[in-house]
Amino acid sequence: MKKIALLVITCVLFNCNSKAQDKKVKETFEIAKTNAEWKSELTTAEYHVLREAGTERPFSSKLNKQYSAGVYHCAACDTPLFKSEDKFDSGTGWPSFDNVIEGNVAFGTDTKIGYTRDEEHCATCGGHLGHVFDDGPKETTGKRHCINGVALNFKPSNE
Template sequence: MKKILLFSLTAILFNCNGSAQKKENEESEEFPITKTEAEWKAELTEMEYYVLREAGTERAFSSPLNKNYEKGVYHCAACDTPLFKSEHKFDSGTGWPSFDREIEGNVAFSTDYKIGYARTEEHCATCGGHLGHVFNDGPKDTTGKRHCINGVALNFVPEDTKKDE
C-alpha cells in the first residue's frame, strides 16, 4: 500500500510540471506583422512554417546557410526583417548557422521550457517567427553568446545586392 501511495504521489508531482511556465509560453506577444495561420501557410514552405510558426527545428547540417561566409545580412524568411550580419557569424560546429550577436531591436527573446529546462528562445521581433535559441557558449573573445539559428528561418542577402526602398 505504501508503494502505491508513494508511486501515486510521485506521479502527481511530476505531472504538475509548471502550469505557470506553460501559461507564460502560451501567452501571445503582439508583433507588428500579424497574419492568420492560413495566411502564413500560404506564404511559407512546409519547412519554413514548421520552424517559424510551430517552433520546430530543422535537422543539423541540413541548411546551406550553415557554411555560408559571404558578406551580407541574414533576414527573416517570413517578413524580411534584417536579423544577423555576416561579420558576426562563426562556425560553432553544431550544424546550424551561429552568430555571436543579433541586430539589436530586431530579435525578441522569451523563455522556452519545452525540453524540461529553461532555454532562451529567439523570435523575429517583427513577425514573431521562431528562429532558434541563444546559449552562453559562444566565442569568449566577443560576446560569449551563440545564437543557434535554423537556416530555413533565414534568407541571406549578399552585401552587393541593393534592395528597393
C-alpha cells in the same frame, strides 16, 4: 484515514495551477497573420520552423557554411536579423552568430524538451528562429545564437 489524507494532499499538489506556472506571455507583433496565410506564403519547412517552433536537421542548411558579406533576414517577413561579420562556425550544424541586430530579435523561454532554454524569434512577425546559448566566442559576446537556416534569407552586401 491516513491513506485518504495522503491521497487528497497528493491530488491537491499535482493539480495546483497558478499564474506563476503559466510561462506563455501573450505578445503582439507588427506583422500578424492567420495560420492559413502563413501556410500559403511559406514553404512546408519554413512553416514548421517559423510558426510551429520546429528544428531543421543539423548540417542541412546551405547557410551553415555561408560566409560572404551580407545580412541574414527573416524568411517570413524580411526583417534584418544578423550581420555576416557576427557569424562563426560553431560546429553544431546550424548557422551561428555571436550578436543580433539590436531590436530585431526578441527572446523568450522554451521548456518544451524538459529544461529551460532561451528562445529567439523575429521581433517583427514572431517567427521562431532558434535558441541562444552562453558557449559562444569568449573574445566577443560569449553568446551562440543557434539559428535554423530555413528561418533565414541571406542577402549579399552588393544587393
